[in-house]
Amino acid sequence: xxxxxxxxxxxxxxxxxxxxxxxxxxxxxxxxxxxxxxxxxxxxxxxxxxxxxxxxxxxxxxxxxxxxxxxxxxxxxxxxxxxxxxxxxxxxxxxxxxxxxxxxxxxxxxxxxxx
Amino acid sequence: xxxxxxxxxxxxxxxxxxxxxxxxxxxxxxxxxxxxxxxxxxxxxxxxxxxxxxxxxxxxxxxxxxxxxxxxxxxxxxxxxxxxxxxxxxxxxxxxxxxxxxxxxxxxxxxxx
Numbered sequence: 622x623x624x625x626x627x628x629x630x631x632x633x634x635x636x637x638x639x640x641x642x643x644x645x646x647x648x649x650x651x652x653x654x655x656x657x658x659x660x661x662x663x664x665x666x667x668x669x670x671x672x673x674x675x676x677x678x679x680x681x682x683x684x685x686x687x688x689x690x691x692x693x694x695x696x697x698x699x700x701x702x703x704x705x706x707x708x709x710x711x712x713x714x715x716x717x718x719x720x721x722x723x724x725x726x727x728x729x730x731x732x733x734x735x736x
Numbered sequence: 737x738x739x740x741x742x743x744x745x746x747x748x749x750x751x752x753x754x755x756x757x758x759x760x761x762x763x764x765x766x767x768x769x770x771x772x773x774x775x776x777x778x779x780x781x782x783x784x785x786x787x788x789x790x791x792x793x794x795x796x797x798x799x800x801x802x803x804x805x806x807x808x809x810x811x812x813x814x815x816x817x818x819x820x821x822x823x824x825x826x827x828x829x830x831x832x833x834x835x836x837x838x839x840x841x842x843x844x845x846x847x848x849x
Contacts, residue, residue, distance in 0.1 A: 625779070654836075661745065663825060663839040664780070679836070711779050722768045722787070722829075725837060727779030 623647050625728035627712050633734045634702040642697040642731050644712030651717040653695040654725070657681065657708040664711065670695055671717060702735045709733070740828050742840030749847050755813040757843045759826035762807065766828040770837070771800065771811050774823045783824070784811070816847045 628643045646653065654669035666679030670689040684706060686698040695714075699706060710731045715723040741760045749755045759769075770785035786793045786800040786809065793800045799812040813820055826840040 656839075661841055663742070663841040664837075665839075666836060669836065713779075722785070724770075724782045727772075727781065729777070729779050 625712055625714055625726050627710075627728035627731050629731060630729070631732050633736065634699070635736050636702060636704060638702050640699050640702065642699075642710055642712075642733070644695045644697065644728060645693050646695075646712075646714040646726070647693065648714060648716075648726065649692060650714035650726070651692070652723065652725075653689065653712065653714045654679070655685070655687065655695070655697045656711045656713065657706075658711060658730075659708050667697065667710075699733075704735045707733060707735045740826055740838050740840040742826050742843060744843060745841070746844045747846070749813075749816045749845065751816065751818060751847055751849050753816050753847075755811075755816045755820065755845055755847070757811045757824050757826070757845070758808065759810065759840050760806075760808045761828055763828070763830065764807070765830040766838075768829050769800070769802065769809050770827050771798075772825045772827060772839075774825065774842075776822075780825060813845075816845075818847045818849050821845055821847050 625646045651672050655667040656664040658664050665681045667685050668687040670676045676687050689695050712728040713725040715725045743758050771783045772780035773783040774780040784795050784798050786802050788804045797814045802809045824843045827837045829837050
């Protein structure tokens with residue numbers, strides 16, 4: 622099992638450019654999510670999905686889009702990059718077991734810089 | 737806003753010492769409190785977790801102490817080792833939203849040899 626994989630590992634964008642961060646998992650987990658990590662602010666939830674075709678907004682969704690066409694993949698799209706989106710982005714997945722206590726498995730992260 | 741407040745922001749401990757990281761929460765509906773460990777350049781990984789029906793959980797050198805009345809919980813690392821140097825996040829979630837985690841702001845731990 623590769624677990625949760627993310628590509629690219631690093632990316633530099635110019636303001637206004639768009640791009641897609643890729644995330645895939647091979648554990649057949651229903652739940653997938655995107656977080657951003659900024660110094661002193663912990664991990665903040667951007668968007669999440671509880672299954673193919675189902676997505677919802679997290680705490681900081683503005684400027685980001687997601688879709689989930691398969692169980693395995695959950696790409697994050699930046700529509701028009703802004704310097705405020707400079708961050709490290711983590712994708713995570715977990716099984717849904719019907720109550721709290723799910724372990725979330727994180728990918729290695731994508732470090733994004735917007736100039 | 738559901739929040740989990742974590743302190744300190746950074747911590748330096750000598751090898752063999754005890755590292756203590758504290759978290760406080762407000763939402764009494766939280767019923768699961770995990771701690772995640774993150775090494776530089778890696779994603780966070782689950783370290784240890786507790787539910788509010790117990791006051792303490794120990795796994796090796798790592799212990800969570802939980803005070804339900806004070807709405808606080810803490811991570812204790814006994815006999816801290818340089819290999820424990822990492823960022824630690826406390827988190828919480830609640831049964832109505834079993835998959836969403838609320839994270840604290842993180843503590844960067846450095847264990848000196």
